[in-house]
Amino acid sequence: MAVVDAPTSRTGDRAPGFGRPSMGFIFWLSVTWILLVVLAAALADVVPLRDPDALGVRTGEIERFETPGKNAWFGGDGQGRDLFAQVIHGARPAMVLSAAVTSIGGSLGVLVGVVAGYFRGRTDSVIMGVAEIMFAFPAIILLFAVSAVWGMTMAILIPAMAILAVPGYARIVRGVTIALAERDFVDAARAMGASRSRVVIKELLPLVALPAIAFGFLGFGLVIATEGALAFLGLGLEQRTWGSLIAGGQGLIREAPHLALIPATAMFLTIMAFNYVGDGIRELIDPRPIVVGRKRKADGHDPAISAASDALLSIRDLTTSFPTAGGTVTAVDGVSLDVRTGRSVGIVGESGSGKTMLLRSITGAFPVLGVQRTGRVVVDGTDLLTASPAQRSTMLGTEIGIVSQNPLTALNPVRTVGSQLIEVMRVHREISKAAARARAIESLAQVGIPQPDQRVDMYPHQLSGGMRQRVTIALALANEPRLLLADEPTTALDVTIQDQILRLLSALCEQRDMALVLVTHDLQVVRGWTDDVAVMYGGQIVEAGPTAAVFDDPQHQYTQALLASTPRLDLRPHSRLAAIEGQPPSLVAPPPGCRFAARCTIADDRCRAEDPMPVQIRDREFRCWYPGTGKVT
């Protein structure tokens, strides 16, 4: 259920079950291979192998250029030495070199990166400047120079390659650190009196360690490959390595291809394995929420909001579900709702109640894949669930307008306000550019934007938040829709601007005889600005009716609890609020009976066992076994 209201920024009081993503077959195969190579490196002297230096031509055990087979698994080289033993022994320098380079270079790089990313400023400029210079210098040429001066031994190669590895780690870690340092926990630690070095050591280093380790695995592979390249160019280590084996075999590729191919394959598989494991660890870094539970059967329950014949939007028994790693989430569960022309309906609920998914189920635009909808969503006689894509897109452009929470993401940042308005108009109707521009200016004026003839040529970033939201409303209204869907349209705005926007929406509804569906978490917005209200909880509408009636005399226990927990202006300061204890139900495996039963103060066995029958009294309805004041039934 964590995903349901993902587009809003609020966090509900629920702790979803968390789990690790499963790593897959290739990951574990790679781990196994790495373990084998490590074992080979460690135990090459212990396991009963032939002596890699024993000349087969003398001992008679292996012939010159013997092909791989039963006698010698990997065959023999030009002097009858056992290639299998040579490859096993070659694993050791590969492992020692890459482990040393990665751990030394990596630790230095992490430290440098954290310091640069946390302290920023001059420290950062100097460190990153040096790193850029090192990046610009081809590593292999540097290594040539080093080997030319000091020769090529482990003692030379390890520090040289470690230093070359530092900028790569530093750059990655610096990026991660900058992102982390903006989070509040760094400020929280400072506020508690933690010194800067403590922040680096205690708060930041543990967090950057995992990305650095992931990068380290990739680096492991790179070190092995680099050593191979050096050996290939004749500048390799003086001891036997996979690189030297390949270099030795390459001249004989026609006569004895196994001499180069087998060590090359060993090297290739090892590099691949490190890369796969590195990628796998990177995926582990963000523990993603996985809702744990079992799949629940669809419920063909028909709730009882009556079919008003003049409804512009009529939703019947709508169920919306989508798969997650933890099971199928039923975000909207058997919802029916009618919205008449000229009315505004507030859909109110907390995070995870399904209110945003209900709105998205009307338009069919979902932030997740694999969403299934059943039921009917009829707008002006057309069922949007069965309509053809072309029909649906025409409806969305002309009959239905959409206003989203964040005007900045709803607008294209690189195009002027006017060009976006003109485009929307010209997609759905025959209208000249000049006429569309005139209409665009007019529509900006209608949504209360001062100097519309100048603002029309501005880009979204040149406007304030309130003005941007007015522009998205103008866009939604461009083709004179009869139904306006608004998802938290004022949540990102200040209260004085919110007042202006809600006033505007309400006036437009009246002037144009338009229906408005307003999704919000804010009870006061609903109370102040809508005709009707539908309260959602656990994917269902638990209570609906005229706003004033529902707020004055709430029937469902959840509605009552929600209102009681809201701070009010008519209460004395320091009044105790009636908090709702507990957490909302799982949408993967909702409990039987009333969804609110677990948190309700008067629930009994019946509430926990039986779904409450929807009750309809005139224009109000609710599903609660003990409505109103409680158990006086």
Added chain:
Amino acid sequence: MAGTGHAHLRLDDPNILLRVRDLVVEFPAGKGQVVHAVSGVSIDLARGETLGVVGESGCGKTTLGRAVMRLEDAQSGTIEFRDHDLFGLGGSELAVKRRDMQMIFQDPVSSLNPRRRVRDLVREGLEIWGNESGPFSDARVEAILAAVGLAGESVGERRPHEFSGGQCQRICIARALVMDPEVLILDEPVSALDVSVQAQILNLLEDLKVEFGLTMVFVSHDLAVVRNVSDRVMVMYLGKVCEVANTERLFDAPAHPYSRALLASIPGHELNLPDASTLISGELPSPIEPPSGCRFRTRCPMATEECAEREPELREVAVGQFVACHHA
């Protein structure tokens, strides 16, 4: 308005724990320009009191809270905490003097290091200050976790992502309380939470205030929440103070034109105020070049020439109500 002045400071009150005078915080905005985030704000806090700070984006309320904690550097002003001036201090000296002030942030999830266990997060303060380790600190951590409603053996072993937003905010509060602070600065502590959870946290804060003898600065844009928790409320606009008054007085009879506009904008309110649209117009001016005189004058229906020429100072218009406006 939006003025300066000290009329609202209770200079003779021996109970004053924190006194901030003429605090100025400016941020560089490039090309030699500066953002005037907080421009000469003074506050005082009496022991045991909760000061609500309200205003819209850009009014400087968050910056004020952070500057008092010295998480932002102020350009000038004084921050007297129990007779020590924190203003010029730095490094370990500051850390020692500021030990009794703690801060709670808006986003509880981002305020907790995701890799650390709850017990270590809460124990952090004790570790920094050296009286860690041993059964004493473990018992204290357990007691504090129980006090914020997170009892249970396994809580301390878990990591933040296993908790909901409301529970994370409880952990943040526990982390602050373990330091046994006198002053708690809360920056929008319930804004990221659902209504039902918000009520839990607000009740918890009221309980803890009594239990731990806390004095609070509660920064929020939500006027109903501020009314519920505050003894005194300060309204800010564009880096200046508009009005300071006892909570009920402010909500019953807001005197500053901006306070009136702000209250009238609360959706579904039943206050005796005209439509907000008649009380405020236009848009927030740039904080880089704020208006002369009263900063609210460009949007105020009552503005006159005097408002452009002379900055209004806070003055007492009723008992316990201080307003910076020439016309209130």
